[in-house]
Amino acid sequence: MSATTTLHSVSVRPALPADEEALGELDRSTWSTLHAVVPRPRPPYDPFLDERHRPEDFLVAEAATETDPGGTRIAGYIRLVPPTPLACNAHVRQIQGLAVAAWARGAGVGRTLLRAACAEARRQGANRITLRVLGHNTPARALYVSEGFAVEGVLSGEFFLHGSYVDDVLMGRSLAP
Template sequence: MSELSIRCALPDDDEELARLDRATWSPLHAVAPRPQPPYRPFFDERHVPGDCLVAEADRRILGYVLLGFPTPLEANAHVRQIQGFVVAEEARGRGVGRALIRAITEEARRRGARRLTLRVLGHNTPARRLYESEGFVVEGVLPEEFLLAGEYVDDVLMGRRL
């Protein structure tokens, strides 16, 4: 892998990001059913290119992270939430995910956030370890919140101060 760069997504990245999303779908991290044709665009009214950072090497997107607001309420406008995070299978274990988490943490800080939160499935040990190593702590657990592939799975709420 050549040098990794992190950049803001562009509208033209939509198709490549949608393909990456479909290729990495797994009950380890997805609560929605496996995407089926006709496929939806990656970007929508809730998630625009300016809210997405991509990791790129050799002119190929290897991962992304989406930043959003947990609610539309002014009372918690100081909080940002990671609302999507994917690393291509072949790029895992090479620091791509860590680079994205660090970049989105800085971006949230730059946008004036005081806290950064996320939700992760209880059985997603690799993601939980990464988040913990980057300063996120478990702030709550919704036991057996999802039924995925015949198994009940906890929804783990994590966060950190910025």
Template sequence: MAAAPQIRTATLDDEDPLGRLDRDTWSTLHAVMPRPQPPYEPFYNQRFGPRDHIVAELDGRVVGYIRLGYPTTLASNAHVRQILGLAVADEARGAGVGRALLRAACEEARSQGARRITLRVLGHNVPARALYASEGFVVEGVLPGEFLLDGAYVDDVLMGRSL
């Protein structure tokens, strides 16, 4: 049986491995931005730093991350957290990394006092949608044909759950 992923808050030292992971896992299955090209932007920026990322390690190597933030800057919305990114290395798929990260994000949001957690997922990303549904997320809205990816219009699916 494979070892369970180790889950922890990101550090400054994770910036390069997270940037590589983000580029290596880029796909129109989940990305609406163009493929990153050199010179690459830093993974951390003014809006998101280490404190906003939970990472997963297998055998001491970063194999996944989830980005957790606020959906808006409004005080009236401060009780909600949003998953703003999730990536798992190809070689770590099927090892429970995505599920462990999702559960850790829900726990972190709860510890911050959040009452709800939301996310957006592309309609054609069936594996991600199945994972989210299995963890209690429900479809709360659909923006039909919101993105044009690889010549096809793709829905933007809004999902959420109570904490």
């Protein structure tokens, strides 16, 4: 499918163990120097889901397309977790991964996942949500700002990637109504 594919519907649901293969494929296909601080995955691939990356930590976007309006496929995911195991930090959720398939980009899947993550964080009792994004990831930063996130800190030159120092930008927002 091309980047001009029309999506007829996008829905978000919790991930299931059966999604592992599709999520792993999506994660590998969306790897980019724009957001990755780890090397490109190479076979044999590690499991996508494990004891630290449980299905219940992920929301999955499914989309029906113009070529198959009756069926759906995974168009993206977002990972939402407590940032620490500390009781004094239990009011916060952190986004630790967001991926959208190339064929679904530009159709609002990332924004839909971000809004669903905020709603899920509220449902879990959180009143604040945070994330980290690389300083040179302009498209992601623009999306986060448009959804109410603000820069709350910058770790200047935190990563040395492909011959350049890259900032780690800390962003957050309130989940109060």
